[in-house]
Amino acid sequence: MYDLYLEGLYFxxxxxxxxxxxxxxxxxxxxxxxSTFSNAWTGISKVWYFLGGVYVKPxxxxxxxxxxxxxxxxxxxxxxx
Numbered sequence: 241m242y243d244l245y246l247e248g249l250y251f252x253x254x255x256x257x258x259x260x261x262x263x264x265x266x267x268x269x270x271x272x273x274x275s276t277f278s279n280a281w282t283g284i285s286k287v288w289y290f291l292g293g294v295y296v297k298p299x300x301x302x303x304x305x306x307x308x309x310x311x312x313x314x315x316x317x318x319x320x321x
Contacts, residue, residue, distance in 0.1 A: 241277060244270040248283045257295040263287050281312035 248266030251259045264287045270280035285308035292301025 241270050241273040241280075244273070245277065245280050245283065248280065248287075252283055252287050252290070255290075257291070260287050260291055260295070264291075276315055276318075278312045278315035281308050281315065285309035285312060 244266045248263045248270065251263035251266065254260070254263075264284060267280045267283040267287065270277055271284070274280075285305045288296075288301045288305035288308065292298040292305060
């Protein structure tokens with residue numbers, strides 16, 4: 241699972257739509273393996289935010305970014321307790 245996250249992180253730091261979508265796939269596979277992995281949810285949020293800035297209609301991308309960010313925050317709060 242962590243290796244999927246690292247692959248996602250690598251591709252999310254690139255700027256092409258293809259790389260961002262590859263990153264999204266890696267992050268999504270990571271949360272499929274462990275839905276409590278908050279870093280992968282953060283990655284999903286980041287990718288949707290970047291996609292919405294250039295490649296996807298913001299009204300389509302930003303709600304997905306927000307949903308993933310809120311999930312990451314909630315999971316991080318649970319882990320800190």
